[in-house]
Amino acid sequence: MPHDVEVKTGDAAQAASPGSSSPDPHDVRLSARRTSGPRSAWRQRLSRWDVRFSPYVYISPFFILFLIVGMFPLVYTAVVSVYDWSLIGGKGEFVGLQNYRDVIENPYFLKSAVNTISIFLLSSVPQILMSLALAGLLDTALRGATIWRMGVLLPFVVAPVAVGIIFGSLFGDRYGLINEALGWVGLPSVAWHTDRLASHLAIATMVNWRWTGYNALILLAAMQSVPRDLYDAAAIDGANRFRQFTSITVPSIKPTVVFVVITSTIGGLQIFAEPRMFDSTLAQNGGSDRQFSTMTMLIYDFGWHLRDLGRASATAWLLFLLIIVIALGNYVLSRRFGTLTKARRRR
Amino acid sequence: MEALSHLTQEALVNRSTPRPARHVALAAVSALVLSLGLAACGGDADSDSDGGSADGPVEITIATFNEFGYEDLITEWNAANPDIQVTQKKVGTWDDAKENLYTKLAAGSGLSDIEAIEGDAMPAMLAESDAFVDLTDPELDGRWLDFKAAAATNADGQMIGYGTDAGPEGICYRSDLFKKAGLPTDRDEVAALMGTWDDYFATGEEFVSKVPGTAWYDSTGGTAQAMLNQVENPFEQSDNTVDVENPELEAVYATLTSNVEKGLSTQLTQWSDDWTASFQKDGFATMACPGWMLGVVSGNADGVEGWDFANVFPGGGGNWGGSFLVVPKQSEHPDEAKEFAAWITAPEQQVKAFQAIGAFPSQVEALQTPEVLDMTNEFFNNAPVGQILSDRAAAITVQPYKGPKYSDILQAFQAALVRVDDGSNTPEESWETFLSDVEQL
Structure with missing residues (x-):
């Protein structure tokens, strides 16, 4: 050429x-x-x-x-979403925004939205902090580095449904292993499937278990491209390892952090398999009183339990809008966090 | 039939939380699309019902849930009919099967040539008669018990499903725990204790006062099913108008929720992991047992000694469950599917299914055979289950009216009871939620 x-x-x-x-x-x-x-x-x-x-x-x-x-x-x-649309019967009458009104007025909508955001915060925030810490540790000179790096990815290989079944059993209200263990040390058992916050914690645990290592590897890849002379210079200036991590590593990998934040926002807000498998029977939909029903589960509930695709689609669009809003918010926040550290460094 | 435990899953579980993508913006957009796609797509379409070229054998599939006892029968059919080869697809519970069924009915493809339908959901299938092959066959007139045949026949007189088993109920009980509580352990003496629901619950109160830590019955949900099957119009009037604020239903609800305070219920959700585990942990002493439940109990309580089966049912008799086989119009081989469904629901075959897993036949002729009447069950202290279930079937006086929304309302009602069981709602709050759930249907 x-x-x-x-x-x-x-x-x-x-x-x-x-x-x-x-x-x-x-x-x-x-x-x-x-x-x-x-x-x-x-x-x-x-x-x-x-x-x-x-x-x-x-x-x-x-x-x-x-x-x-x-x-x-x-x-x-x-x-x-603007039609009366049955799962089996198909398209019905045009109803305009009626489906959206029905969904928003449904008592389970607000509950599911709050649950979704709560589970998302409980999973994403600790997850990204843990991923950063884990990546920072993996970035040091370890003996057998590959084994450690492979190791953190192991939970990711297990299918979420399998994770759901195992954790669902661990978190059994009556005969689960975790409650039995709490009993051994004299603590009262926790109603993992009934208490709203406890159920969110249990589900967030599943998500974190699965995704922390994965995100850590992405962050690690970014960390390895940070020029090493920056660290040498910082060390000469007297910065300890922790200071080096917060002032050099984290700001240098900002774009990757933003990427991880946004993808985990999307994943977190669309969470479905984990809470679905956490249900004690499939006849339920996020706990007996929707303690851990999420937005995607509500879509499923409308579409496949009530067999109303119109309302299911309206819910899907509302979730879409919610994700856009939160993803934009995250993007702005992550950028702000980047500029703040930069400003501090300049000072 | 109902379900064992919720283990294996289908279509829905393949949708995990997606994350990786190449670029921020694309990641965002494509993942959002996935979220919308969730509502728009129709699940996996596995088309293993093809085959049947001009010279090869026709291959048909039958989808069942829980245990039907068909494994040996299918082997027998396949050996005798090289032209029509049948494969069975099994899922864990009716809940799994129901989701799969509706998803694929909506998608218009992917169902098996023969689908098993739980009895309580049959009215909903009759409402979708267009989706199923008319199986009416004059030669089969009189094969089934009247109520069974009626439950599979739509308003136009078409028979949509072939009945498999029926669910006459007796009481399964733990004689070792009865002994511990100072109650009689002999089958007939136990039967004398529980002729009515009041007697049954009163005996339960006596039991729980003597054996703390063990409940009287396995679950509020199961007991509710047993009681509802003696109510003429539990949820719907005979013209299909939904009417859940009726005195009979309110009485059942009040009784069962007050039993929770008395410690009669395990407060566990039927078919949940904890419920399954409770069989091994002396969780409860009695449960309402349709024929098909015997296999569930002996499976969950494997290794536990002391189970027995009493020839009694509070309030007389009741039929819980019992399934049907239907042929979806999606099937590429409806004639062969119909032929096989007719064969496997014939009395001779259902007798063998009864021997295999205890599913009590719904075929008139089968009920008279010595194979059924003389059947005993070793796990239940060699109880004469054949004779007991026949007596229990004869004691059934009421067939509740079940309209197209029965299965959905039942699910909401069960959830209402669970909310009281697990303490997340007071009985009053939970009833309000139940009413609003029913309104959404």
Whole structure:
């Protein structure tokens, strides 16, 4: 390819932009027109198109696939949400925003929204702090580093349903292992499936168990690209390991932290398998009194228990909006946290 | 039939919390889409019901839950019918099967050629008659007990399902715990103690005062089922109008919630892990036992000695559960499926299922056979379960009216009782929630 030549000599950024990538395009065009006929001009044009449009064609499969499996359900769900739409019977009458009104007025909606946010906070916040700490520890010179790094990923390999069954049994109200263990040390047993906060803690434990190691590895990868001379300089300035971690490591991996925060926000707000498997029977839907029913479980409840896809879709859209709001909030917060540390460092 | 415990799961559990993605924005957008997709997609569509090319054998599947006792029968059929090969798909509980059923009915594909339906949910299936093959066959007239045949027949006189078993109920009890409480242990003497619900509960109060730490019955939910099956119109009037504020239902609710304070109930949710564990921990002394429950008890209480089965049921008799086989219209081989369903629900086959797992036949002829009448059960101290269940079936006087919403309302009612059991609500609060839940249906 002709533009390879230019990459060698010219500015990399310039080479990357499609318009400027052929070697002296003006010259080539002139000479082409002069020496040979239309055939060569056609070739030139093809070559220009190749350079200009190929990148888009190369990345297009993702977007085409996304349009089909992503945008279509999104739009279709919006359509379903304004109809009276039964799971079995299909489309009924157009009802406008009635489904949204029904969902918001449903006593379980607020409960589920609060549960979702509570479980999300109880899982995401400790999870990211623990991931950071774990990644910081893994980033030190450990003997057999690979084994340790593989080790933290082990919980992630176990399917969430299996985790749900195991933890559901551990957290049994009457005969669960955790309550028995509490009994051995003389503590009263906890009603894990009945007490609202206790159930959220139990579910957050499952989520944290599964995701902490995974996030730690992502953060670790980012930490390893932090230039080591920064640490040397800080050490000379007299910063201890903890100070180095908070003032160098964390600010340096800010983009990755933002990524982890946002993905765990999305995952946390969509939590389904863990609370679903935590239920003592499938006939229930997040505890006897919806102690740990989440938004996605409410979607499922509307759609598959009440067999009303209209209300299920309306709930899905409300969840969508909630996630956008919280993800934006998180993004702003994470940026603010980055600038604060930067400011402190400058001082 | 009901369920064992909630273990294996299907479609829904494959949806975990998604996280990894390449880029922040894309991660956000695609994950949001997943959340919406959850509502829009219809679950996994496994199409193992194909096959049956011109020369090869037709392959059909039958989906069952809990235990039907069909394993040996299917082997027998497959050996005798090389042209129609049957595979069984089993899930743990009716709750699992129900979710799968509705999801795939909605999707329009993915169901087995034959689906087992729990008796209480049959009215809801009749309301969706369009989705199922009409199995009416004059040759089968009179095969089933009248109430069983009626429960599978829709308003247009089409028979949608073939009955498998029936659920006449006796009382399972722990004779060793009875002895500890100073109560009689002999089957007939025990039977004399519990002719009415009042007697049954009064004996229970005596029992719990002598054996602290052990409840009288296994669960409020199970006892509620037993009591509701003696009420003519538990939830719905005969024209399908929902009417849950009726005196009979309110009486059942009041009795059961006040029993909680008296310590008669384990306060556990039926079919939960804790409930299953309570069989091994002397959690309770008695439970309402339809025929199919005998297998559940001997499975959960494996290794526990002292179980027996009394020829009595408070308030006379009651039928709890008993299932049906239906053929969804989705099936590519409805004729073969119908043929097999007719064969396996024939008296000869259901007798064998009874011998295998104790599911009491719903076929008139089967009830007269010595294989059924002379059957004893070693786990239950060699109780003559065949004779007892036949007597219990004869004692049934009421078949409750079950409309299309019966199964859904029952689920809400059970949840209301659990809320009182686990202490999350007072009986009054829980009743209010129940009323609002029913309104949402």
